[in-house]
Structure formats: structure tokens, C-alpha cells
Amino acid sequence: MAPVIDTLSSLVALRTKTIELYPDLAPLRAAVRRGNWAAVSAHFDGFPARADRSTAVQVVAETAGSERFLQRVVDTHRDSSLARTLLGARYIVTGWNARGATRAKYVQADQWRVFHDHLRRADGLLADATSIDPSNAAAWGERVTAARGLSLGQDEGRRRYERAAEHCDAPYGAQRQLLQTLCPKWGGSVDAVLTFARQCAEAAKPGGLGAANVAAAHAEIALDDDDVEVARHLAAPHVREEVAAAAARSVLHPDFRPVHGWLGAHSVFAFTLFHAADHAGAAVHFAAMGNRVNSYPWSAHSGLWKPEFRQARRAVRAR
Structure with a gap:
């Protein structure tokens, strides 16, 4: 046998793919593709308090072209911490895609330029997200990743992780990011x-x-x-x-x-x-x-x- x-x-x-690993998140991706912000927001509202939302954020961030939809939401929802978290996470994905997964010594100058440009945009959006809602653990976790890519140092990575852990009971996503750092x-x-x-x-x-x-x-x-x-x-x-x-x-x-x-x-x-x-x-x-x-x-x-x-x-x- x-x-x-x-x-x-x-x-x-x-x-x-993340969506294949966790098919329960398929409706979330579908809502992003449709440009339905109410459905996207409702999906995140449906998580238990202090839950780890990092995988759901990742699904949105991995959705091709989602930055155009998310930018419109950011422009029209000035007080949305979630919208800035998702757009920031998307820029982290596009930045890392430009850099590639290779060791730093093999990354070309133009790749570094795009990588850092996207991560700086991401970090600004995520900083705004945590300013609007300091308890946004998902945004703090994404900021751990951004800090690593921007070479902001071990102490800053730890500081951001500690804020994520403060507001999440089981911050596995943020833990994985600080572990890399x-x-x-x-x-x-x-x-x-x-x-x-x-x-x-x-x-x-x-x-x-x-x-x-x-x-x-x-x-x-x-x-x-x-x-x-x-x-x-x-x-x-x-x-x-x-x-x-x-x-x-x-x-x-x-x-x-x-x-x-x-x-x-x-x-x-x-x-x-x-x-x-x-x-x-x-x-x-x-x-x-x-x-x-x-x-x-x-x-x-x-x-x-x-x-x-x-x-x-x-x-x-x-x-």
C-alpha cells in the first residue's frame, strides 16, 4: 500500500501558496479582488480579540495588484489603521520580490534601490497604522519585517516585536519575523x-x-x-x-x-x-x-x- x-x-x-494552505481565507482574497472594502474590513473584525492576524494580512499582501485598491482605501479612509497595515504589508511583499531571496552579496544595485524604496513606503504606512491604533499587533509585526529590511537594528526590531506581543496572545507571526532579525x-x-x-x-x-x-x-x-x-x-x-x-x-x-x-x-x-x-x-x-x-x-x-x-x-x- x-x-x-x-x-x-x-x-x-x-x-x-498561503491561500492554499489556509483556504478559509479565500473569501478575504475574493473581497480584495472585488475591491470590496466593507467585506475586507468585516473579515478582520471577525477575528477574536488579541488573535494573530498575520496570516490574513499576508494573504491580502500577496494578492497581485492589491496596492491599487488599498491605496484608494487609504486615501478615502483617513482614520483606518487596517487599510494602512494592509497597504504597508503589500509594499513589503513587492519590495522583497524585487530584492529576491538570495544572499545580500548577490543583490544588484537596482534591486536594492527598489527594495528600500518600497520598504520605506511600507514603514511610513505602518507607522501611521500604529499611531492611529497602538494596539494593532499585525501592524507592529509587519514593522518588525520592515525594520529588518531597512537595517534599523536589533534593538528596534525587538521594540516593535514587544509591542506586537503586548497586544496579541500568541504572536507566532511576529515571532517568526523577529527570529529572522x-x-x-x-x-x-x-x-x-x-x-x-x-x-x-x-x-x-x-x-x-x-x-x-x-x-x-x-x-x-x-x-x-x-x-x-x-x-x-x-x-x-x-x-x-x-x-x-x-x-x-x-x-x-x-x-x-x-x-x-x-x-x-x-x-x-x-x-x-x-x-x-x-x-x-x-x-x-x-x-x-x-x-x-x-x-x-x-x-x-x-x-x-x-x-x-x-x-x-x-x-x-x-x-
Whole structure:
């Protein structure tokens, strides 16, 4: 039966877009495409108080051409913190698209120019959003990303994250952004990224996503050294045990309930445990994802990450 399952899985395309991972957000994207601000606003109003809205913001920000609609809303709704958050997030996406995902040393001058122009626009809009509504955790989380891209420093990134966390009970989206900021590749350190990830795990409720930051931190450490194989760090017994324990506290805990971000958590656990040679541990996460997978951190490891993902999934099923 396993070979049949593997064959069928290989014929089904991997679903990697945010809207494919969380199809409950399809009505939100549809409202953006229609230019229906009332429906967009109502969707965000429907979230529980202090919920993590970062994935919903991401869906809007990834919608091609949405900046034209959102600019009209910003122009006509002078007191809308949400409109400025969404337009700012859109400019972050377009800026990063212009920069590309490559290392800084490979980014061309014209790419840097567009990148910084878009991020400066984004940061201004997001600053206005948090001025209008200081409790807008989603805007503060986007400002963490903008601060990283504009090289505003570790302290500013932390300050913005702390404001997001102040107004969100489980700020997984903002945590992921500050974790990137604290990585050595962005001027941080191994100690800083591990300390923060462990703090997120300790602060998270059982079954929450916060502990997945531990896996992400170890993945980043492993991926950061071009001269060392990824497995060398991840297969260290203490690392493998810490990642497995983090999984047990989050997506594998009896109190876990799927919320936006859960597929990203499974993805990073699957990556770290597979490369740690814990195939049995990784298999649980592959099974939970099926053909929906967050590209991170697979795409950071390989430009041909989809074949790598499929190969890893087959390998754990074969055991």
C-alpha cells in the first residue's frame, strides 16, 4: 500500500501558496479582488480579540495588484489603521520580490534601490497604522519585517516585536519575523536566536505554535554555515532532543488545535527532524501536512526544494 500512496502523492501538485494552505481565507482574497472594502474590513473584525492576524494580512499582501485598491482605501479612509497595515504589508511583499531571496552579496544595485524604496513606503504606512491604533499587533509585526529590511537594528526590531506581543496572545507571526532579525545573517547571533526561540516556547500555552520557533532557530543555525552540512548541526543529540520536545509541546500536544500558521510549524519540524535522521519523528509532520506545505525552510536549503521535499517524504514513509 505504501508504494501506491507514494505514487499517488507524487502525481498531486504540492500546494504552497498561503491561500492554499489556509483556504478559509479565500473569501478575504475574493473581497480584495472585488475591491470590496466593507467585506475586507468585516473579515478582520471577525477575528477574536488579541488573535494573530498575520496570516490574513499576508494573504491580502500577496494578492497581485492589491496596492491599487488599498491605496484608494487609504486615501478615502483617513482614520483606518487596517487599510494602512494592509497597504504597508503589500509594499513589503513587492519590495522583497524585487530584492529576491538570495544572499545580500548577490543583490544588484537596482534591486536594492527598489527594495528600500518600497520598504520605506511600507514603514511610513505602518507607522501611521500604529499611531492611529497602538494596539494593532499585525501592524507592529509587519514593522518588525520592515525594520529588518531597512537595517534599523536589533534593538528596534525587538521594540516593535514587544509591542506586537503586548497586544496579541500568541504572536507566532511576529515571532517568526523577529527570529529572522536575530539570525547571524541579519546581524544577530546564535545565542540571540536560540535564547529568543526558547523564550517563545516557554511563554506559549501547551498546544500553541510558539515552540516551533525552537525548530526554526536550529534550522537557521544549520543553514547559515555554507561550509557545514545541515545534518551536522541538526543531528547532534541535544539538538534533536530539543526539537522533538518542542514538537511535543506544540503541534503534537493533545491541546493543539489548527490555527493559521500550523502548516508552517509542521513544515519546520519535518525539515529539522528529517535532517536530524529522526525519520520516525519527521513522518508524523509529513503526514499532517499531506500535499500542503510551507516552503520554509525547505526553499532556504535548496533551489529545487520541491523534489527534495518529496524525496524526504518518501524516505520517511519507507521506514
